[in-house]
Amino acid sequence: MKTDARVTTVDFARGLMASAVMTYHLLYWEGIADVERIGFYAVYGFFVISGFSLQIAYRDKLGNADQLRRFAIRRYARIAPLFYTAIALYLLQNQVPDRWPILFLANFSLALGFMHPGDTSMLVGGWSIGVEMVFYVLFPWIVILAAQSIRRLAVMAVAALLVQMIFVNDVLAGLGSMTEGWARYTEPIAFIGYFVAGMLFAEVYKARQYLKGAPIAPAIALLCLVPFILLPASASIDLLRGWQGFTLAMATIILVGAVAFVREPSGRLLQVSEWIGKLSYSIYLLHPIVFVFVRDYGTPTSTLRIVLTLAGTFSAAYLVNRFVEEPCRNYGRQLTAG
Template sequence: MKETPVRFDALDSWRGIAALLVALFHFQAAGFFYSIPFVRNGNLAVPFFFVLSGFVITHAYRSSLDGPQDGVRFMIRRFGRLYPLHIVTLAILVLLELAKLYMSSRGYQGSEAPFAGTNNLPSLVANIFLLQAVIPFPELTWNAASWSISTEFYTYLIFVAVFLGCGAYRQWGAVVMFVASGLLLVWLDYIETTLNLASGLGMVQCVFGFFAGNLTYDIYLRLRDKPYLKGTGPELVATAMMVLLFWFKPRYVAADIIAFGVVILLFSFERGQVSRLLRVRPLLFLGMLSYSIYLVHFIVFTVLFAMVRIAQGRLGIELIRFDGIHELMDFGPAGLMDLLALAYLATIIVFATITYHLVEVPGRQFFNRLSSGFSARRQTSPSIG
């Protein structure tokens, strides 16, 4: 079973842009950037990732998931795509927590005790097994952004179960999953509003978003030879939809996910001038680094914020203030804080480039070889009975 090398370059660039929006969303500094709706609603990029994942995974595997062996190989490959960078970034955060423990023994007191609160030991075990958003927790833990990695991995299992279990009716199985998870998500949005991303809501969002992407790909196959959805006009409509979604962020995420499906469909044909702009090398580079940007950014901000907090304690002046909701770095004009935000993004891209080449690529290649070896062993092993 092989993944097809075909890529949707414009969609890849959108993924890189969305990853930077998530990074800015988590950057708490009192600059002009902080108050821009695109930034304040940057976490909307995560449902976009879910839909895009369902689209591209279906594109890569829909014709090659024919039996249990293919399912095992698929899960090995997806594990190799997600886990190596996840465990490395988690290990870095554990080292930072050990550094905090050492500093607390020397008299430094942070806002939270070492290995407590969101970084306690039970949640560490859950993170190791990618269960941090499957086992209910009161809030996001450790590398906060990794909650979506947890839900995505177990959504892959659901995808395999649906495709292998439904056989020739697999697309109907996908429709059932889409409708069932969508109804549950609407119920959670409207009625049961007490769940958060770490206590079940995130998993439902991921399943609904993934199967929305799956069905979007099915629609793409049916419409790819039709001329009326191709060209600059539909892409401008899709771009306007992205702008409006991130500017206004509709209240109900189920509606956002369906809208993202439309955006992805309109850009999947890649026949307009907007797609041509999105295929420029810097944006393709961001798309390539998007997963590393997504998991590395929280560590960069954690270190930066800790340094500012230490400086505040040493200098005895206020560098961090509470705005009623969040703690914000505020030690200069808004323009200076925005320059700090740009430096933060540049630092993330540098470290993301390093982790991409040293962790992502070797990890993916290792597990791809492992999946191929599993197939070879199964094919050469003697039959029983």
């Protein structure tokens, strides 16, 4: 039974969700299809996975100031190098933005989650990284309050989800499109329930590891995909509010929880799972930049642009992961060794 801080099935899900976001963007940008439910909830799945992964790795390693320092350094070494690399590539493609002082402050400090991330992110998808950073700040406090109790975490998860849904429905009430409310919607409070629910599933996973590999886990995961196929919505914004938003949010949360209990892969599938999980963050942040490069280079057809963007993204993700992310993560581990 695998008991360390890595759950390969969850890493695989992270990679698939990053690829799903990329697919959504490519289809939308090329005017082929607009599958917003994938674009929305694949990102929200990241927040569930983040809560799960942090709880697995750190829930009993935040008991003093030195452990908190190690947590902060390692999280910074995980997020900042790729984020700064993506910003540098973005600036090579674009002129310095008009509001550059506030935008530079928000993005290079990684504090954009506290500064209206939907309005201050310079990167496509960068707002979610700002939200992540807020969750990193909240995480030790949630761990302390939960005290490794499933019951406490369950209460906190339910409370967080209620607050999240009240906020989302209030912010989006009366709006006709996401464009109208994007900056107000993309605040950490709109996603906190996903994160705490992920922590709850991790605590259940820790306490019930004998359920790993249960035959029902894949069935539940597949069942959670059904609402994304069948649920009707007259407008994209309806996917986030009301009973449709509630259904898809619950499906996303339960999907990640079920995937955690799916049997760990082996052989070639294990290698693919680890590979795509490792590249997920790079795929997520780099594919818009690669697409702009391919488009502006004069690629003549939509199909060719998509193919080149996919190939370029996976190649760029591999190179950046190997020569930027991994060295920085290793350095972070060296700083916090002992």
